[in-house]
Amino acid sequence: MNEKILIIEDELNIARMLQLELEREGYLCTVAADGEAGLAAALSGEYALALLDVMLPKMDGFAVLKALREQSSMAVIMLTARGEIEDRVEGLELGADDYLTKPFAMRELTARVRTALRHAKPQETHLLTCGKLQLDRLQGKAWFDGEELLLTHKELEILGYFMAHKNETCSREELLREVWGYDYMGDTNLIDVYIRYLRGKIDQRFGVQYLKTVRGLGYVFGDADE
Ligand code: CA
Numbered sequence: 001m002n003e004k005i006l007i008i009e010d011e012l013n014i015a016r017m018l019q020l021e022l023e024r025e026g027y028l029c030t031v032a033a034d035g036e037a038g039l040a041a042a043l044s045g046e047y048a049l050a051l052l053d054v055m056l057p058k059m060d061g062f063a064v065l066k067a068l069r070e071q072s073s074m075a076v077i078m079l080t081a082r083g084e085i086e087d088r089v090e091g092l093e094l095g096a097d098d099y100l101t102k103p104f105a106m107r108e109l110t111a112r113v114r115t116a117l118r119h120a121k122p123q124e125t126h127l128l129t130c131g132k133l134q135l136d137r138l139q140g141k142a143w144f145d146g147e148e149l150l151l152t153h154k155e156l157e158i159l160g161y162f163m164a165h166k167n168e169t170c171s172r173e174e175l176l177r178e179v180w181g182y183d184y185m186g187d188t189n190l191i192d193v194y195i196r197y198l199r200g201k202i203d204q205r206f207g208v209q210y211l212k213t214v215r216g217l218g219y220v221f222g223d224a225d226e
Helices: 012-024 035-042 061-069 085-093 106-119 153-164 172-180 189-206
Strands: 004-008 028-032 049-053 075-080 098-101 127-130 133-136 141-144 211-214 218-221
Touching: 004 012, 004 035, 012 028, 012 106, 028 035, 035 049, 035 061, 049 061, 049 106, 061 075, 061 085, 075 085, 075 106, 085 098, 085 153, 085 189, 098 106, 127 153, 133 153, 141 153, 141 189, 153 172, 153 189, 153 218, 172 189, 172 218, 189 211
Parallel strands: 004 028, 004 049, 049 075, 075 098
Antiparallel strands: 127 133, 133 141, 211 218
């Protein structure tokens, strides 16, 4: 089972290095050197995963991802030279499965690729409920008391994880691992950003409290105090 990986990267020395490393791991690789060529190749349906650089000629990585996600749920790992948390959040919001910040260790790359491929299997359908809150993982929608919530892709995934683990304390590391699919590597701030978004869109908006902070441990999602 030689899975095919598409490398969308204009810096050819980096692309070549990625290709060599991934081929050594047994994957088949193709390189696309600009955004347009990358998108066309990604849409062919031939590849299990794309490594997608952000800064690309013709069409940047975010635009490629946005267009790709309208038609495909293939695994995508963004490659970014920029360390800003907002850039990572933007990629994840557009539907990236993960990101790697350059420069990265090859061992980290192959670990992330394996994890993303493992998580790329089709999602089970699920209707989750908690009090007045409902979430349909198949439709990718959530409602409070029948009113649809305007949640982004990752917000829905995190909310779904919490709803499936009601009344359990979830650590930031666990949320990163389970929602993003890799072992914690130093970015728990990302979780706090998302918790703030979810609280704003649910707890504060409807005057309820589903999400509670457990000092030093993480968060617990439970029946709202109404
Ligand atoms: Ca580039």
